[in-house]
Amino acid sequence: MRVVTLDHPADFDGWRTAARALAAADVPAHEVTWQVAGDTGDLLATAAEPPPAAPARFSVPRTFVDLAESVVCHSDPARFGLLYRALLRLRETPRLLEDKADPLVDRLEALRRSVARDIHKMRAFVRFREVTEEDGARFVAWFEPDHHIVRRNAGFFVRRFSTMRWSILTPEVCALWDGETLDFTPGATKTDAPDGDAVEATWRTYYASTFNPARLKVKAMLKEMPKKYWRNMPETALVPALIAAAGTRTEAMIEAGAPAPHAQSLAELAAAAKACTRCPLHGPATQTVFGEGPADAPLMFVGEQPGDQEDLAGRPFVGPAGQMFDKALAAAGVARATAYITNAVKHFKFEPRGKRRIHQTPQTPEIKACGVWLAAERAQLRPKLIVALGATAARAVLGRAVTIGKTRGQPVPLDDGSELWVTIHPSYLLRIEDPEAARAEYDRFVADLAQIRERLGALA
């Protein structure tokens, strides 16, 4: 049994010299024990035969040297032996490393990846704290790597922070840079490092502000920034509170939805509504069909939603139901031009069937999404009297479902002092097949409208 004692845990030069000599002497891998000075080594082995002294040269591919330089930094005690086994095989098969399906190559690759990740995370997560010494500022960090990477990684910090004086303290070894030379000193403890820095509060503000609570993805964060690093990073103390509040903050934004549009007039409102995508109905529909009528109209009619023809024309109540509505208004003595006419939902909801578009009743999400527009129209117009044509309109104005049969023919007081009258939607009249019944319902609709005209006169 041969024993090789290396100077420190990532002593690549020591390993290379010994491995070269051992390989030249054809010593098989199982006859070599590798240990690091200072470690409690294999007591039996220490008594054994030392490695051959004669240095011999033979060449290995550059890729192997790179791999070995990285792998010696790993904390796995088997690393030196594994590398030596690979070295012996390389003499027979110089391109061994290309075969990533080989179990030994695969194992070394895994060690290399693990070291590379540790090196990368150290570059990412070291946090310097500024301290003032007699001869100026020094930046000091405390870091706990998984592997023996401090020596290998110090160059990065030199290249980046060469005009600063800095120290990176770790449990095993410390790296010190004075602006000109790099020194390695024995390990330190966390208490040797400063416990704060004035800039950290500003950094925490940044960390909290750049987080978007609507995109919470804790798993993704933990994958790249595992908890073991958190204790040495000043910003991570905020994480639990940010996660805890994210749900409420997002719900609040969604609940608040969009506030009433900042519009000065009905015309501005109509223009803003053109680009509305608050619900999916805007996709298949041709255009937004906004309300129309005088800006000072005391009477507001609210229908359900635009139909096929309204969708194409961009104006409310111009299709068959609109014509029925016009006829009934005339019969009741209400001039359409004096009223503001709009819909609860401003995009046509339909299902395509062949070349036809079949009307579909809008549901709560659409009515709710479109509610801001109806509310904004009401706020601009301030009508004395609102007429809901059909159940959907009544629900949109009141925020709850009502039965037309029970509510028609009487005023429902509204919060803003105006009142609501509920009646049927004129399209209902088009669907009644029995002409007698249709006639009776039409008369009743006209009577409702006439009653509303009288009530409006009384309110004026």
Place this chain on the structure above:
Amino acid sequence: MPALDVQAKLAILADAAKYDASCASSGTSKRHSQGRSKGIGSTEGMGICHAYAPDGRCISLLKILLTNSCIFDCAYCINRKSSNVRRARFTVEEVVALTLNFYKRNYIEGLFLSSGIIRSPDYTMEQLVRVARDLRTVHGFRGYIHLKTIPDAAPELIEAAGRWADRLSINIEMPTDAGLSAFAPEKDGARIRGAMGSLRGHIDEAKDATKRFRSAPRYAPAGQSTQMIVGADATRDSDIVATASGLYSRYRLRRVYYSAFSPIPDASSSLPPVRPPLVREHRLYQADWLMRFYGFAATEVQAATDDGWLPLDVDPKTAWALKHRELFPLDVNAAPREALLRVPGLGVRAVDAILKARRWRRLRLEDLARLTRSVDKVRAFLIADGWRPTALSDRLDLRGRLAVPARQLDLFAA
């Protein structure tokens, strides 16, 4: 209103900048400070993410706006003129000091500076350029700088921006011109594309010059990128893919970022107050990868969609493969690189490892387990020594077996 201190301004101006997805600090020229008497910083090719926020996004750069005041009124933007958010403005010196203080403590790789448009596009661009120039010339800063470029700014300002910055970006904002004119009435799609075209001209020219003269001035060595918002309008994935592919080929963009439209405080009344479509955003990035690294044409990605929409339950490559079952299974010991790249679950690295390893051995399933991350997935599409997946690739329920439960990427999955 009392004057805000730097920390209060930072809270406002970082919040205002966070909807821009770009955080990359990779791919610029290599430089360092060793042996220099002054200055600070280095770039070594690969960017570093110095922290991760609970939204899973990497924090690599100090990403802020110079000001969130804006004369534009883009519906999707938290900083639009008509929004009620609190306004703040940094001075050039404040941004420079913040960047250096953060950099010295190893919090960041550099600065990503953008701004609302104040006074005029030229005035705003000039302020952005001043920050970058001061960092480089007064403080010898060698870290990464990404500047947002304002399409309407004067050519000499764009020229100056590229001299000091590693990366420039102009946001295309919406995937279609129709979307842009609906939501950002002051912005003009043709002008944005014109500005991207002229940036490409500058970048190509400078690259060409540095090949011939080592001392030729650099111009945005990390190239240009852009971002579009996904889910604010009805644009389908197939149109987004087509737009992205056009941007890559016409302007040689390094990256197109897709940003799922996210609810913002004091949102515009014309936008959906809904959770951001994060899974859709993820699928678009996967589709983007297929075009950039896997040799897929935009039309092939579009072929993976159902009626223009990428499926949410499987990734786009799996969706494509399920529609082209006649091409599978492939013999892993014989198939060419282009074909292997189309196997769901095989990444570029795994394919290259397979190609190298098969010079040494006939690959078996257990070898594949060492070369890939997901042998369970790839084995349905591959023939290896001792393995034929006949039973699997013909099974109708293959999609179900490959699909991930949609919840996996759900919003509050912890």
